[in-house]
Amino acid sequence: xxxxxxxxxxxxxxxxxxxxxxxxxxxxxxxxxxxxxxxxxxxxxxxxxxxxxxxxxxxxxxxxxxxxxxxxxxxxxxxxxxxxxxxxxxxxxxxxxxxxxxxxxxxxxxxxxxxxxxxxxxxxxxxxxxxxxxxxxxxxxxxxxxxxxxxxxxxxxxxxxxxxxxxxxxxxxxxxxxxxxxxxxxxxxxxxxxxxxxxxxxxxxxxxxxxxxxxxxxxxxxxxxxxxxxxxxxxxxxxxxxxxxxxxxxxxxxxxxxxxxxxxxxxxxxxxxxxxxxxxxxxxxxxxxxxxxxxxxxxxxxxxxxxxxxxxxxxxxxxx
Amino acid sequence: xxxxxxxxxxxxxxxxxxxxxxxxxxxxxxxxxxxxxxxxxxxxxxxxxxxxxxxxxxxxxxxxxxxxxxxxxxxxxxxxxxxxxxxxxxxxxxxxxxxxxxxxxxxxxxxxxxxxxxxxxxxxxxxxxxxxxxxxxxxxxxxxxxxxxxxxxxxxxxxxxxxxxxxxxxxxxxxxxxxxxxxxxxxxxxxxxxxxxxxxxxxxxxxxxxxxxxxxxxxxxxxxxxxxxxxxxxxxxxxxxxxxxxxxxxxxxx
Ligand SMILES: Cc1cc2nc3c(=O)[nH]c(=O)nc-3n(C[C@H](O)[C@H](O)[C@H](O)COP(=O)(O)OP(=O)(O)OC[C@H]3O[C@@H](n4cnc5c(N)ncnc54)[C@H](O)[C@@H]3O)c2cc1C
Numbered sequence: 001x002x003x004x005x006x007x008x009x010x011x012x013x014x015x016x017x018x019x020x021x022x023x024x025x026x027x028x029x030x031x032x033x034x035x036x037x038x039x040x041x042x043x044x045x046x047x048x049x050x051x052x053x054x055x056x057x058x059x060x061x062x063x064x065x066x067x068x069x070x071x072x073x074x075x076x077x078x079x080x081x082x083x084x085x086x087x088x089x090x091x092x093x094x095x096x097x098x099x100x101x102x103x104x105x106x107x108x109x110x111x112x113x114x115x116x117x118x119x120x121x122x123x124x125x126x127x128x129x130x131x132x133x134x135x136x137x138x139x140x141x142x143x144x145x146x147x148x149x150x151x152x153x154x155x156x157x158x159x160x161x162x163x164x165x166x167x168x169x170x171x172x173x174x175x176x177x178x179x180x181x182x183x184x185x186x187x188x189x190x191x192x193x194x195x196x197x198x199x200x201x202x203x204x205x206x207x208x209x210x211x212x213x214x215x216x217x218x219x220x221x222x223x224x225x226x227x228x229x230x231x232x233x234x235x236x237x238x239x240x241x242x243x244x245x246x247x248x249x250x251x252x253x254x255x256x257x258x259x260x261x262x263x264x265x266x267x268x269x270x271x272x273x274x275x276x277x278x279x280x281x282x283x284x285x286x287x288x289x290x291x292x293x294x295x296x297x298x299x300x301x302x303x304x305x306x307x308x309x310x311x312x313x314x315x316x317x318x319x320x
Numbered sequence: 321x322x323x324x325x326x327x328x329x330x331x332x333x334x335x336x337x338x339x340x341x342x343x344x345x346x347x348x349x350x351x352x353x354x355x356x357x358x359x360x361x362x363x364x365x366x367x368x369x370x371x372x373x374x375x376x377x378x379x380x381x382x383x384x385x386x387x388x389x390x391x392x393x394x395x396x397x398x399x400x401x402x403x404x405x406x407x408x409x410x411x412x413x414x415x416x417x418x419x420x421x422x423x424x425x426x427x428x429x430x431x432x433x434x435x436x437x438x439x440x441x442x443x444x445x446x447x448x449x450x451x452x453x454x455x456x457x458x459x460x461x462x463x464x465x466x467x468x469x470x471x472x473x474x475x476x477x478x479x480x481x482x483x484x485x486x487x488x489x490x491x492x493x494x495x496x497x498x499x500x501x502x503x504x505x506x507x508x509x510x511x512x513x514x515x516x517x518x519x520x521x522x523x524x525x526x527x528x529x530x531x532x533x534x535x536x537x538x539x540x541x542x543x544x545x546x547x548x549x550x551x552x553x554x555x556x557x558x559x560x561x562x563x564x565x566x567x568x569x570x571x572x573x574x
Binding site for chain 2: 101135150235240248255267281285297319
């Protein structure tokens with residue numbers, strides 16, 4: 001069987017989950033299977049220099065666009081799938097993957113499972129484990145091949161980063177496909193960090209929706225100050241305008257790896273965990289003992305966050 | 321312009337979720353159902369577009385409590401409300417309902433379909449790409465801003481790392497909303513009461529149109545609590561323990 005592993009990269013870098021897709025493809029494959037990495041983007045170079053763990057690389061690039069729209073990515077992938085006739089296509093769960101996976105499933109009629117964490121092969125079928133209900137429940141699914149899986153970033157280890165052998169590279173010009181697209185890129189905004197860079201912070205106090213309202217952010221900020229930590233937030237906190245976007249941790253925010261990550265009132269949805277689960281020391285406070293944040297926390301407490309913050313701030317200040 | 325907005329009622333993930341006897345579903349008997357958060361943002365974005373550029377908004381709700389949420393949608397500014405028939409007791413599978421949404425988009429002559437970028441029940445794929453591909457319309461998932469400029473739609477999409485891309489798309493299109501341009505508004509009780517007088521339409525479900533799909537073999541709870549230590553629920557004890565853990569690891573002093 002042939003397996004197509006979709007990869008992504010922009011601004012001269014490959015997304016680390018691209019290497020994870022190659023590992024996932026090997027797990028799903030049997031001896032003799034071929035893993036073909038698929039890349040579409042502005043610049044094929046980072047894919048060519050890092051995706052050598054795949055058996056081949058099919059890369060399409062359009063030099064005149066900073067980011068390739070999912071529409072064009074999906075169209076180029078569909079052409080590759082038609083040419084390669086794979087038994088399985090792995091798509092990363094990313095902003096791009098959200099449009100690409102379902103699009104391919106609708107066009108091919110193939111089964112699709114999203115939010116996949118584990119894959120094993122059972123003849124012409126796959127057994128996969130996927131997350132539902134924000135990671136609170138795992139679904140064991142059986143999937144007839146050919147099929148498409150949308151795989152969670154962080155679920156598989158990164159394959160070794162090495163260059164693709166030139167004889168294993170098939171490169172094409174994506175400019176015509178991008179030009180025909182109905183989704184036209186008109187601008188790219190890069191966040192204004194303004195001196196805030198969570199990715200290099202050593203200590204982070206992150207507040208989730210459990211903080212309740214904007215005024216209460218100051219309570220958490222007080223504890224962050226005592227700890228010498230940066231304050232950060234989950235998506236709903238940032239969406240509500242309580243903290244600026246540069247302070248968002250997770251899939252569409254920053255991926256952080258501090259020495260200390262204290263999560264207050266954060267449920268631990270997969271999209272949040274993706275941005276912080278590799279932190280050295282994770283402490284979580286959440287009144288719901290079943291909150292998925294506890295699956296990655298080194299220490300967890302199920303008390304009210306306000307009671308904890310008040311008590312802990314006092315202990316740390318008085319040194320008692 | 322006509323906007324079709326899809327509102328899915330899903331179990332409250334913050335509540336206790338229990339499995340059914342056969343282990344293939346969740347016990348829905350005592351569950352609280354609420355509007356999928358992202359769909360709430362999609363509704364808000366639809367109303368904001370109506371206010372800014374003029375539009376007719378058709379709200380389609382599916383699942384337990386649809387009528388209540390349709391009333392809320394009308395109170396917020398939707399012009400028409402339709403309850404879509406759903407399989408009782410099941411997950412709202414986006415792959416399965418895509419056929420119905422496509423049929424409604426066509427019969428209502430919609431120019432724009434808006435719904436949340438995802439739901440916690442769309443295990444078998446997301447509604448936006450399914451509906452977009454089936455309609456043959458362009459689709460973009462994960463929007464954080466929408467506007468109409470010279471009859472084209474401008475969509476800002478959240479990519480990773482805080483990067484945002486803005487696209488221009490000729491309508492018709494399907495958009496998966498992540499965040500509305502403004503936080504969803506509250507509605508007063510009097511507006512809700514007034515909305516309750518609006519007649520609610522009904523739509524029958526259409527076949528999904530897929531021959532082969534994946535299947536759930538079993539649901540289970542994730543392994544309990546990883547390897548972490550549970551410090552309990554007494555805030556004073558927890559604070560004592562954390563203060564000494566932080567001190568031991570060198571975090572207590574700034
Ligand atoms: C494409 C995409 C990208 C996304 N990107 C991101 C991202 O970058 N970052 C991100 O965070 N999310 C992201 N999300 C959203 C994610 O799915 C979740 O919706 C979000 O992480 C939930 O945030 P939360 O934990 O703060 O809120 P909730 O899930 O509502 O959790 C709040 C928690 O607070 C607890 N709580 C309430 N009151 C108290 C109290 N007094 N004391 C203690 N605990 C309390 C509750 O038990 C609950 O567990 C993304 C989603 C999608 C689809």
